[in-house]
Amino acid sequence: MTADLDLQRAILEWRARAAAEHRSAAQAARLLHLGVVLGLDRAHIDALARTVADELDHAALALGVARALGGDDAPVDVELALLLPGPGRGPLAEALLLCLTELCVGETLAVDLFATMRAAATQPEARSALDRILRDEPRHRRWAWRHLDALLRLDPEGGRRLLNDALEGILTGFASAYADVPAALDPGATGRAAGLLSGSTWRRVFWRTWSRQLRPKLSRAGLEAPRFAARAEARGSLPPTGAVHAGT
Ligand SMILES: [Fe+2]
Ligand SMILES: [Fe+2]
Incomplete structure (x- = not known):
């Protein structure tokens, strides 16, 4: 990859991260709203309010990195359809699925991925954005699993049944996005300095986080994904698909 192409990729990646x-x-x-509706304890509501503010800060920081790398000031497109509530579920079911997918799994992966990005980043704005993100994400991860426990206490049996039915699909979706990055997208020196990771690093971090963090945390919550776990044991046979944009 030429240096200019590498730089353009880094700009695009940080803009995608902002989105x-x-x-x-x-x-x-959305989970904050559902948590208020469902009567979660105030500590959960306050933690979610802080998470919302943090994530908006992260979006602004990511856009700042793109600008520092030479990107323009154009606003970042957001897929508004993805922000609509899920179809026809009650508030507890929606909260459980949202919490498990985006907060528990998403934040747990984010901590390890951002730490790996930070370790290799040398570009000043990227380092400082990743420093702030890494101050927040371990707290988001810690609270995510507490939120899930609190939601499951509202309907332990039905809640676990719902989540166990959905878990294989949720994990497969993350594996497609995080672990199937084509090697052709590997960054050069400029991209690495800006915190971009190679496809093999994305895969390594994903599967390490699965075995060291996700699987034990899921198991503690009474959640299991036996088919995905078997696939993890036999990994290496995944076909490469599209690009990824971490951001939680
Ligand atoms: Fe974030
Ligand atoms: Fe986060």
Whole structure:
């Protein structure tokens, strides 16, 4: 990849990250709303309100990195359709699925991925944005699993049945986005300095986080994905698909 192409990719990646962070803010705000409706304890509501503010800050920081790399000031497109509530579910079912997918799994992956990006980043704005993101994400991860426990206490049996039915699909979706990055998208020196990761690094971090973090945390919550776990054991056979945009 030429240096200019590498730089353009880094700009696009940080702009995509800004959109992903904005989407995370909308999802945390949706869970905040549902949490108030469902009567979650005030500590959960306050933590979610802080998460919303953090994610909006992350979006602004990501856009700032893109600008520092030479990107323009054009607003970032957001997929508004993704921000609409799920179809025809009650508030508890929607809150459970949202919490598990976007907060528990999403934030847990984000901590390890952003830490890996930060370790190799040398571009000053990227380093400082990643520093702030890494101050927040471990707290988001910690609260995400607490939110899930609180929601499951409202309907332990039905809630676990719902989530266990959905879990294989949720994990497969994340594997497609995070672990199937084509090697052709590997960054050069400029991209690496701006915090971009190679496809093999995305895969390594994804599967390491699955085995060290996600699987034990899911199991503690009474959630299992036996087919996905078997696929993880036999990994290496995944066909490459599209690009990824971390941001939670
Ligand atoms: Fe974030
Ligand atoms: Fe987050």
